[in-house]
Amino acid sequence: MKNLFFVLLITLSLPIFSQSTIIKCGNLIDGKSNQPLGKKAIVVEGKLIKEIIDWDKIPASATVIDLSTKTVMPGLIDCHTHVLLQGDITSEEYDAQLLKESIPYRTLRASVACKIALMNGFTTIRDVETEGAMYADVDLKKAINNGVISGPRMYVATRAINTYGHYGIGNGEYSWELHMPKGIQEVNGADEARKAVREQISYGADWIKIYADRSYYKKSDGGFGSIPNFTQEEITAVADETIKSRKMLAAHAMTPDGILYALKAGARTIEHGTALNEECMDLFVSKGAFWVPTLTVLDYVAEERAKLGSTSYLEMFQGVKPQFKKALQKGVKIAFGTDAGGFDWQKIPQAREFSFYVNYGMTPMQTIQSATTVAADLLDKRGQLGEISKGAFADIIAVDGDPLQKIEVMEKVVFVMKDGKIEKQ
Numbered sequence: 001m002k003n004l005f006f007v008l009l010i011t012l013s014l015p016i017f018s019q020s021t022i023i024k025c026g027n028l029i030d031g032k033s034n035q036p037l038g039k040k041a042i043v044v045e046g047k048l049i050k051e052i053i054d055w056d057k058i059p060a061s062a063t064v065i066d067l068s069t070k071t072v073m074p075g076l077i078d079c080h081t082h083v084l085l086q087g088d089i090t091s092e093e094y095d096a097q098l099l100k101e102s103i104p105y106r107t108l109r110a111s112v113a114c115k116i117a118l119m120n121g122f123t124t125i126r127d128v129e130t131e132g133a134m135y136a137d138v139d140l141k142k143a144i145n146n147g148v149i150s151g152p153r154m155y156v157a158t159r160a161i162n163t164y165g166h167y168g169i170g171n172g173e174y175s176w177e178l179h180m181p182k183g184i185q186e187v188n189g190a191d192e193a194r195k196a197v198r199e200q201i202s203y204g205a206d207w208i209k210i211y212a213d214r215s216y217y218k219k220s221d222g223g224f225g226s227i228p229n230f231t232q233e234e235i236t237a238v239a240d241e242t243i244k245s246r247k248m249l250a251a252h253a254m255t256p257d258g259i260l261y262a263l264k265a266g267a268r269t270i271e272h273g274t275a276l277n278e279e280c281m282d283l284f285v286s287k288g289a290f291w292v293p294t295l296t297v298l299d300y301v302a303e304e305r306a307k308l309g310s311t312s313y314l315e316m317f318q319g320v321k322p323q324f325k326k327a328l329q330k331g332v333k334i335a336f337g338t339d340a341g342g343f344d345w346q347k348i349p350q351a352r353e354f355s356f357y358v359n360y361g362m363t364p365m366q367t368i369q370s371a372t373t374v375a376a377d378l379l380d381k382r383g384q385l386g387e388i389s390k391g392a393f394a395d396i397i398a399v400d401g402d403p404l405q406k407i408e409v410m411e412k413v414v415f416v417m418k419d420g421k422i423e424k425q
Contacts, residue, residue, distance in 0.1 A: 020045045021420070022058055023065045023396060025072035029403075031372035031387035034365060036404065042072070044394040047419040051390050065422075067398045067415060073368060074386050075123025075395030075418060077375035078152075078350055080271055080292050082341030083110040083117070083125070083140065084133040089304045095169050098132045098181050107136045113345040114140060114151030119424055120350050121413035123395035124153040124375075124385055126337075128209050128250055128271065129160035131183045138204035150423060153395075155379060157209040157250060158200045159185040161193065161238060163229045166214055184211065190237035193230070197241040208242040209250040209271075210235070213258025216275070216312040224275035224316055226255040239266035248380070250292075254316065256280050263287050269378060271337070274298060274316040276323055284332045290378045291332050293324065295356040296348065297339035325361040334362075335378045336371035351410040354403075364404045394420040 021044045028040040030052075041058050043050040058064060084106050088094035097106065110133075117125055130137050137156040144151040162184045165171060169180040185200070187193045197208050212235070213226035230238070242249045243266055251262035255275040262270060263283050269290045273280070276291070284291060295317075302314040328334065334357075338350045357367040376386030384392055398415035416424035 020050060020062070021065060022053075022062045023072065023417075024055065024058065024068045025070070025398075026068045027071045027402070028052070028388065029071060029073040029365075029368060030389065031074040031369060031376075032389065036071075039068075042388060042394075042396065044396075044417070044420050047394055049388060049390060049392050049394050049396075052388065065415075065425075070398035070400060070414065071402055071409075072388075072396060072398045072415075073403075074372045074388050074392075075397050075416070076121045076351075076371045077124040077126075077336065077379070077386055078117065078122045078338055078340065078371070079126045079269070079290075079335045079375050079378055080294050080337030080339050081113075081117065081125045081127045081350075082129065082131055082339070083113040083127050083345075084130045084136055085341035086113070087344035087347075088342060089301050090308065091168060091170075091173070094131075094183070095173075098169060098183065103133045103136055106133050107139065110136065110140055111143070111149045111151070113341065114144065114149065114154075116345050117152050117340070117350065118150055118416060118418065119413070121397040121399075121410075121416055122152050122350060123397070123416065123418040124155070124379070126155045126157075126207065126250075126379065128157045128207065129184065130158060131341075132181050134159060135203045141204070152418070153385075153393075155206040156204065157207040158203060158205040159196075160209040160211065160252075161185050161187055161196050161200075162211040163234065164188045166229045167211060187234070190231075190233040193234045194237040194241045197238055197245070201245050201247060205247065207248050207250050208238065209252065210238055210262070210267075212251045212253040212262040212267075213255060216254050216316065218312065218315055223277060224255040224312070226253075226257045228257055228261060230261075232261070235261060235265045242266070259283075263289055269335070272298070272339075274313075274320050276327065278326065278330075281327050281330045281332050284327070285330060289333070290335045290374075291327060292335050292337035292378075293320070293356075294337050294339040294342075294353075295320070295360075296350070296353045297342040299356070300343040300348065321360050324357075328361050328366075333374060333377070334370055335375045336367070349411045351413075354407045354410045358407045364407045367407060368403065368410075394418075 028037040141154040251267040306314040372386035401409040
């Protein structure tokens with residue numbers, strides 16, 4: 001009996017690898033550390049990471065996924081996508097999707113975009129509004145969560161909010177006899193703004209998004225200006241209702257005229273922010289807010305829109321590189337976001353954004369962290385997403401080569417696991 005008790009005690013004290021999968025990593029980037037961890041193994045149990053072990057601790061009988069020649073890292077997070085949009089350099093391209101494609105048809109196309117995002121290694125996305133497709137993003141999120149379709153974990157902003165007459169499809173673009181569909185939910189006044197927030201949350205919004213400014217122009221001092229879309233009462237009502245409801249506010253804002261009042265109102269993230277100045281940077285830091293630059297989409301649309309007569313995007317994009325470097329030096333939290341959907345999902349890889357960040361002053365490790373731990377911080381999901389650590393979701397990807405030497409390898413992800421399930425190998 002004593003011998004049996006001794007054997008049982010020893011057995012219970014050993015690591016339990018039954019019903020576990022072990023990923024053997026050639027070089028592990030955990031998302032948290034500033035240096036790669038080298039040859040490690042990740043023990044996955046169910047949907048979670050159980051622990052990180054050395055190669056020599058892998059049991060001979062274990063189920064092993066051999067990625068010993070790959071660089072392994074956490075599943076990536078894209079903080080700015082539009083799965084229900086398929087590219088819109090011109091207003092005609094945008095209008096065609098809203099006018100010629102039904103919401104069910106657009107949702108079917110969006111399911112393909114979701115699969116593309118996952119195959120690109122993005123196991124989580126924050127989808128920042130449906131562009132006229134109402135609450136179809138909530139349905140997509142449910143379909144993914146219920147295993148109906150493959151796709152990333154989604155945090156959705158549903159319809160987004162703007163004030164009356166300040167978003168496409170513009171009333172003046174077509175006959176005044178027609179009531180044109182809008183890409184957002186229009187409001188007038190603080191009461192309607194507050195009601196819109198409540199409505200969107202009731203239908204499943206994880207985030208509330210506003211369009212803070214419009215009509216961008218270059219000023220005589222070389223900076224950029226715009227027209228704020230909301231009165232102070234309106235933006236205060238949106239932010240107050242959002243934060244009170246334990247949700248977070250994202251604000252599309254291109255220039256200081258939009259960025260500053262959105263941050264002061266309580267926006268957690270600024271989308272694009274291309275013409276930010278030092279006053280904006282200082283406010284980002286003091287508020288602990290995040291900048292989501294979306295440089296890939298700006299590169300995609302700027303030149304073509306300039307050819308059509310709208311030069312402000314190209315002028316802002318040409319000046320953003322030194323501002324990016326300065327923001328980085330000042331400690332602005334820069335989170336990875338592409339605006340995929342603003343460019344064609346099937347033509348440009350989301351990971352193109354990494355190359356811009358490196359070219360603009362980030363180290364390769366900083367760029368990876370912008371899409372892992374920094375992005376997880378933005379979502380308030382640190383410890384669950386964006387890192388390889390005990391108790392985090394088993395969202396794991398791998399690439400050939402070393403992204404710390406050549407960031408472009410991030411554009412060719414060869415292995416994807418989400419929630420402990422292999423999605424690509």
